[in-house]
Amino acid sequence: MTVIIDGKACAKKVIEELRKKTKNLDKKPSLAVILANNDPSSRIYVASKERQCLDLGFNSCVYRFDENIKQQDLIKLIHELNENDDVNGILVQLPLYKHLNEQEIIELINPKKDVDGFHPINVGKLNCNLEPWAICCTPKGIIKLLKEYNINLVGKNVVVIGRSNIVGKPTATLLTNENATVTLAHSKTKDLKEITKNADIIISATGKAKLIKANMVKKDAIVIDVGISKQISGKLVGDVDFENVKNVASYITPVPGGVGPMTIACLMENTYELFKLQNQKA
Numbered sequence: 001m002t003v004i005i006d007g008k009a010c011a012k013k014v015i016e017e018l019r020k021k022t023k024n025l026d027k028k029p030s031l032a033v034i035l036a037n038n039d040p041s042s043r044i045y046v047a048s049k050e051r052q053c054l055d056l057g058f059n060s061c062v063y064r065f066d067e068n069i070k071q072q073d074l075i076k077l078i079h080e081l082n083e084n085d086d087v088n089g090i091l092v093q094l095p096l097y098k099h100l101n102e103q104e105i106i107e108l109i110n111p112k113k114d115v116d117g118f119h120p121i122n123v124g125k126l127n128c129n130l131e132p133w134a135i136c137c138t139p140k141g142i143i144k145l146l147k148e149y150n151i152n153l154v155g156k157n158v159v160v161i162g163r164s165n166i167v168g169k170p171t172a173t174l175l176t177n178e179n180a181t182v183t184l185a186h187s188k189t190k191d192l193k194e195i196t197k198n199a200d201i202i203i204s205a206t207g208k209a210k211l212i213k214a215n216m217v218k219k220d221a222i223v224i225d226v227g228i229s230k231q232i233s234g235k236l237v238g239d240v241d242f243e244n245v246k247n248v249a250s251y252i253t254p255v256p257g258g259v260g261p262m263t264i265a266c267l268m269e270n271t272y273e274l275f276k277l278q279n280q281k282a
């Protein structure tokens, strides 16, 4: 029997744990979100991040900008948020408008407020298997899901498809730190099927609808789908041809309801962890 991994239930567990830990605090963790793009999905993501903060009683402030925003305006805002003791986490929703320099903005965030774990200091710590101030939310959520289902990673052949800084690369790093044997495949990879066929675990993060077909998956492999695309009908689908692959896989995540809810839960956890870090008594 194939197990459909329930990301919603696992995310709820993380959230309820956080609710317990934070309900009696005098001061609440606080998240600042910057939205400076025209992307409809970003708007939906940011709204759910805001909703989840509200639900937990965390403070959240969303800074929304139209395309007239200048790099200098964002730089000034990041400096202000870095200096503001009432802000624990700073999240810059990516991508930014094309005329803005994303990397410059990310590097200006105080690494101890970098709730996404995108700052080079946090990326570097992750690469050295040292403890980053925050770990990127989607990769952290994927590892939590696998652990929740007692999936052993040691020595497993894992293929991660997609090499983004947000998902693919940090996921490959986290899995390496967990002692998996990791292949990072991408758009220039030759004969993807040859690689996926040998994988114990497939993690796909490309945004290409139904890229992973049943004949690319080894019997009883574990399949984690990070992709999300909207079909013309409006239906949301992942990178994985779910209906067919579920007959081959031993565990599989659905879209929606798989990795997505874990990303937001881990964002809340990171916000709380940064709050604790910043409120530690010397």
Ligand code: GUN
Pocket: 091, 092, 093, 094, 095, 116, 137, 138, 166, 263
């Ligand atoms: N854009 C897509 N995913 C993410 C994410 O996890 N964090 C940020 N900041 N932007 C994103």
